[in-house]
Amino acid sequence: MNAPTLFGLCAAALVGIGLYGLIVNPRPLRKILAFNLVGTGVFLLFGAIARRGAAVGMDGDPVPQALLITGIVVAFSATALAVALVQRLFDEAGSVTLAPDAPAKAPVEPPDA
């Protein structure tokens, strides 16, 4: 077995682990973490494919590698937006539950500066 295949299989397992956590864990922040695990699994799979595409003196195919950099930056932006949404939910509702029948709590006023 060579490195691309090994890390390709590792990537497949990461997607599985992330998917399980995404479904099972009820806390929004943990869902964001799990979704990031799925994302890195996809990136790693793409990276393994890039490594296999080594040609013309390059150690890997530069096109997927460049797209990976783009992908990592976009994943970070999406995570920041998701965290901001959770934070706003907490500021408004005083809890971050995603349960549809959660008892409504008294809104907590965010601290003023």
Place this chain on the structure above:
Amino acid sequence: MTLALAVDISLALLVLAVAGWIIAVRDTFGAVIGFVAYGLLLALVWVRLAAPDVALTEAAIGGGLTGALLIGAAARLRGTEAAARAEYPGAFTRTLAAVLAVTVAAALAIGVLALPDPAPTLAPAAAAASLATTGVGNPVTAVLLAFRAMDTLLEAIVVLLALLGVWSLAPDRAWGGCPGPRRPVDPDGVLAYLAQLLPPIGIIVGLYIFWIGADLPGGKFQGATILAAMWLLVIWAGLADTPPIGRTWLRVLLVAGPLVFIAIGFAGAITAGAVLAYPEGYAKPLIVAIEIALMPTLVLTLALLVAGAPQRIPPQ
């Protein structure tokens, strides 16, 4: 089994173990710390996959900035941890989720083992289309700004849209104000000390990684992340405040990068016959111009994404 393969297998097992920890550990704060370690381990994997540019990006953004963002959020939401214990799904849902996860992972694994040989590659096309004509020595930078410049342009705009999304979550009374809480200053604290010691070094390292990206691993995203981290350090130490988002200079700098990119892109339609093409002989100076214009935009956007939504109007 060779030594290199043994290292790769250990690394893969370590990555999987940390991933399992991130999902399984009870405390969200512990999971976030695990995620930072996971990002650094992945950076090692990228080095093993001969992708040093991706490794730098992963360590800086995947581990560093995402880690900082999530640590802050986990600390603020700590009080909600206990209530979530009761919401865990039952054994049936968990089994179903496990079956689904294993099925997806197995399907992907079969796909990995069935990849075509020899592997398809765009390396020769990228080399012919961009490297030879741009004079940029780093193939990944050449792809980012010549062969697939459209992706990079859209990415710069997506990052800006994410920042607008974060800002739009501000309460009405705080619109136009400063993101994040005002940090107290402790002039004798370790944070204030580091915030004075590290930025001069960090700024040089960040600019070097940005500049060297034309020829060696590095580039604007990695360099911008380091500069953003230095700025955030100074903000968190209380030595500087986040700028109010209504400031004109801030908004001008935020749109300047993408606008220069778009302007040079459309100028290519006239001078080189295609949008985002560069006239012969001017490719490298134009690429450098785009990178320099994008740099302040990226530094501000990345740091402000971590800082979050505006929360307070500064005293006049």
